Amino acid sequence: MRKLLYGFVILIFILTACSSKEKPAEKSKSTEKQTESIATEKPIESGYKPKEVEYYDIENVDREFTDVEKELLRHPGIYSGDQYDEGKVNEALEQLPDDLTQEQYLEEMLYLLAEDFHEEMQTLVNFDSSVEVNVDRPDETVNSPTLKTAHYAILIDASGSMKAMSGNKTRMEAAKAAVKEFAEQVPENATISMRVYGHEGTGSDTDKKLSCSSSENLYNDHFNQKEFQQSLDKVKPAGWTPIALALESVKEDIPENTDDVVVYVVSDGIETCDGDPVKAAKELVDADIQTVVNIIGFDVDDAGQTLLKEVASAGNGEFTYVNSERDFKNYMKVQYEEIQKKWMEWKETGKSEAYEIKEQKKELAYSTKESMKAKSIQEKERLKMAQIYLKDRFADYDHPASKMFSMIVDYGDAKWRYAVDTGNQAWRESVDNGNAEWNDYVDEGNKKINETIDKKNE
Known part of the structure; x- marks a missing residue:
């Protein structure tokens, strides 16, 4: 049976070949008539109207978009994404004229399939690949939407009793040395003030009124070692002890827009001017500004300790009794340790936030790149399928639609490459900027911590 079928196929081939040889003249005449007819007829316009291409706009871009960027901003095709329907796409392709250029066919296919x-x-x-962390430095609230400011107010007792010796120094000399060391540890963005009280007149009854009404601000600014020392040098022990007046007057030293205030009162005795320092401390704390009043008593007797403890309690602070320069410095070291702790917390918070922002931006760059890659691949494959359909429809090797494969591949690859290059660049910049910000917090934090440790160990 197979031999018979084979012979039948051969016979058909031979007959067809003979028939072809017998009709060349007719074919030639037919061709001549067809040519003549075409020459005499007027050209028929196809009526083809290209689709109007629309593009998305992106604001705040101060440069011209590249060609591939413009294509990526093309409005999506009517059968793009989840709207894809191969049957409907093929129906639309059937309606296209057979005399378009490759570029025109591609435009029509993109009108249907562009992602x-x-x-x-x-x-x-x-x-935005920048990584900027704004962690409030010590003495300021972390994660606050506005930068908080801190103020340190030091009130120094200049009563005559501060002339008394404490070890190999006077109480005043020891107090000045410790106050200076503390001032040097105040955060750079904070302000510091120095107020002296009881510095006028003498400790005599005749000078009591003058001395009890004396309270003067000698310094109020960010810490400047030279200027602060010059102001501290002016403090001389002289008269009585108006602690209440100093607490009332310190309100004048607090800069506007200050959020947190820490008041340190240095005294060697009780209120001697008939004031009420407990009431003054409470009123200071009850003000709108968050305030803490700390009392440092220097060689204070039992009555003085009791009063100063009450003042500190009213001011939400603490009373510390020191009977020597060593005790005074030990107390200050505790303050240094608190500042050191805050710098460590600041550093760790900055590191953590820098890392978190970096990771978020890395993920955004990566996910955006991968989304564009996936869409570009899907678009290219659908365009290739549409090209195959047109190629089969026209069944002509020389037809423009049959030669579009490379054009489609190049078009799709350009979008894919843009996604990879631009996404990778955004990812790398996020990494570099995040690491730089992380290192800045480490460097500044370590510097401040080491400075505080050095001062604490002196």
Whole structure:
């Protein structure tokens, strides 16, 4: 049976060949008539109207978009993404004329199949790879929407009793040395003031009124070692002890827009001017500004300790009794340790936030890149399928639609490459900027911590 079928096929081939040889003249005449007819007829316009292409716009871009960027901003095709329907796409392809150029066929195919990249483009074109962490430095609230400011107010007792010796120094000399060391540890963005009280007149009854009404601000600014020392040198022990007056007057020293205030009162005795320092401390704390009043008593007797403890309690602070320069410095060291702790917390918070922001931006760059890659691949494959359909429809090797494969591949690859290059660049910049910010917090934090440790160990 197979031999018979084979012979039948051969016979058909031979007959067909003979028939072909017998009709060349007719074919030639037919061709001549067809040519003549075409020559005499007027050209028929196809009536083809190309689709109007629309593009998305991205604001705040101060440069011209590249060709591939413009294509990525093209409005999506009517069968793009989840709207894809191969049957409907093929129906639309059937309606296309057979005399378009490759470029025109591609435009028609994109009108049907172009993917929507505009959200990814919005992300990449305006991608902000900067990593900036704004952690409030010590004595300021972390994660506050506005920068908080801190003020340290030091009130120094200049009563005559501060002339008394404490070890090999006077109480005043020891107090000055410790106050200076503390002032040097105040955060750079904070302000510091120095107020002296009881510094006028003498300790005599005749000078009581003058001395009890004396309270003067000698310094109020960010810490400047030279200027602060010059102001501290002016403090001389002289008269009585108006602690209440100093607490009332310190309100004048607090800068506007200050959020937190820490008041340190240095005294060697009780209120001797008939004031009420407990009431003054409470009123100071009850003000709108968050205030803590700390009392440092120097060689204070039992009555003085009791009063100063009450003042500190009213001021939400603490009373510390010191009977020597060593005790005074030990107390100050505790303050240094608190500042050191805050710098460590500041450093760790900054590191953590820098890392978190970096990771978020890395993920955004990566996910955007991968989304664009996936869409570009899907778009290219669908365009290739549409090209195959047109190629089969026209069944002509020389037809423009049959020679579009490379054009489609190049078009799709250009979008894919843009996604990879731009996404990778955004990712790398996020990494570099995040690492730089992380290192800044480490360097500054370590510097401040070491400075505080050095001062504490002196």
